[in-house]
Structure formats: C-alpha cells, structure tokens
C-alpha cells in the first residue's frame with residue numbers, strides 16, 4: 001500500500017514530535033504519526049486508517065496522555081490546526097483542534113469574555129473536557 005504523505009514513520013521528525021507528549025511518562029509507539037493541516041486532511045487520515053485496520057488517536061499536546069500506544073494506532077498530531085474565531089455577539093468561540101486555551105482566552109479577553117479553561121494555558125482547547133460547552 002502506498003503511504004499517504006500525511007503519515008510519518010518512526011525515524012522522522014514528525015514522528016518524534018508526535019510521540020513526545022507533554023505528559024512524558026506515557027509510552028507512545030504508534031504505527032504512524034499523522035499531521036493534518038486542514039479538515040480535509042483529517043478525513044483522508046481516517047480513511048487511510050480504516051484501509052489499514054488501524055485506530056486513530058487525536059493528540060494535541062499530550063498534556064493528558066496516559067497509557068501505552070501501540071503500532072495498531074495512528075496518533076493524529078493536531079497541533080497545526082490552530083484556527084480561532086470569536087463571535088462577540090453570540091459569545092461563542094470556534095477553535096481548531098490544536099488551539100490552546102491560553103490563546104483562546106487572550107483573544108476572548110478583548111471582548112470581555114472568558115472560556116472555562118483548566119489551569120494549564122498550554123492545554124489545547126478541544127482536548128479539555130471543559131472546552132465542550134464554552135468554546136465548541
């Protein structure tokens with residue numbers, strides 16, 4: 001099977017970055033690291049994973065990483081998906097999967113708004129359970 005250019009194997013810089021979670025005690029040895037830059041890329045990665053019989057695991061920072069990740073997994077490194085749109089009128093924010101709470105709230109503050117983040121500004125907003133209601 002031809003390898004998608006979105007997939008990176010062990011030995012590449014992208015694989016090393018994608019398997020270096022902030023929670024450094026987690027062992028991560030996935031089959032591939034995938035690095036999407038657009039929503040369409042994410043679709044292509046999921047299709048590729050299904051064709052290979054692999055599961056996908058999104059990871060923004062690995063702040064919440066725990067447990068082993070084996071070769072049957074593709075870690076999807078979402079850190080490049082950093083879109084952010086704040087609608088002051090509806091008091092909502094739309095953040096890419098790689099956007100951090102620190103940035104979301106720095107922008108929200110300009111409108112007198114605040115997302116219900118945890119205490120870690122480096123955590124990515126979609127990865128935080130508290131993000132669902134406030135920045136979804």
Ligand SMILES: Cc1cc2nc3c(=O)[nH]c(=O)nc-3n(C[C@H](O)[C@H](O)[C@H](O)COP(=O)(O)OP(=O)(O)OC[C@H]3O[C@@H](n4cnc5c(N)ncnc54)[C@H](O)[C@@H]3O)c2cc1C
Nearest residue numbers: 058059060061062063064065097118119120123124127128
């Ligand atoms: C040891 C430890 C200490 C912590 N300390 C703090 C702290 O001091 N302050 C604090 O605020 N929080 C803390 N946390 C909690 C952490 O911030 C949360 O786990 C948060 O979810 C991290 O988000 P992330 O996306 O940066 O991390 P990630 O590890 O990248 O993701 C967290 C989870 O969300 C999933 N996920 C990520 N992106 C997506 C997506 N786009 N779609 C679906 N699922 C997704 C991942 O698969 C993973 O299960 C701690 C967690 C741990 C394990």
